[in-house]
Amino acid sequence: MPELPEVETIRRGLQKAIVGRSIAGVEVRVPKLFHGEKNSIIGKKVLNVDRRAKQIIVNLEGPDDLLVHLKMTGQLIYRELRIKNCELRIGKQTAGGHPSKDWFDELPNATTHIIFDFSDGSKLFFNDLRKFGWIKIVNSEELKVNSDLGPEPFSEEFTAKKLAEIIASKPKWNIKKILTDQSLISGIGNIYADESLFYAKILPTRVGSMIKYDEVLRLHTSIIKALNIGLKYGGSSENTYVQIDGSRGKAQEHFQVYSREGQKCFGCDNIVKKIRLNGRGTHFCEGCQK
DNA sequence: CTATCTGTTCTGAC
């Protein structure tokens, strides 16, 4: 699912959309995806929206917060009053009758499993095709304590020196596994690991102990670069990811290697290769990455 | 039709 840039894009959207609004009701259509007593958050106002790794934290009045994990195919889509939904439908039809991939026809749809109603009539839809994602009611204090998560790539804590320590702690792991392990670094998933390693000119199969310090420096810069590109274009929508207004991100148009198997590398004359590493599709260029 | 893919992460077997 969404990785850091996608989740952060959603967070920013939610921050603008729902802060200050009060939860008037929660409709749970698929109980296994919602953990907690929903009545305990009814009437509560949204104070803030945070992100930790690939999770979204909806900070509420009172002791409880909402924790959301979108996993592979989760979506959070916010809609204002129904009149606006009608306008969207009309707009799509007058556009020529072709269903635009940028907008959902109607909400809720078959993948909508949880719906939050706000007191002003607006709604937040939690959709998830594969039902891997979930929403939990969590105590804010407990949330701060029990995190097995590594540093955030955009935090001051995440220095090149810190990255070197992380890599040194797993000398036998391949570098891609190190990058995607959430307990070591937060927020990097399959796409941005491949992209970061391309920018850093490091093969994903290289083992921690074999990464030289100047490569660590490059990798540090490259992680930030890859994630920033994702953020700049509103996340990548190769699959089901959408922003909170239902529109798709455009970061996939800027990928260097991810999903570019068989195509020419942008940096040399080689063809982008794809292998299976740590059980995941892994893309790289043998010409550029060593 | 069958096999294999997919942005995640947890569990259980060795």
Place this chain on the structure above:
DNA sequence: TGTCAGAACAGATA
């Protein structure tokens, strides 16, 4: 406590 297949689930693609 390392590694890996498999699981959770629903498609799309070749």
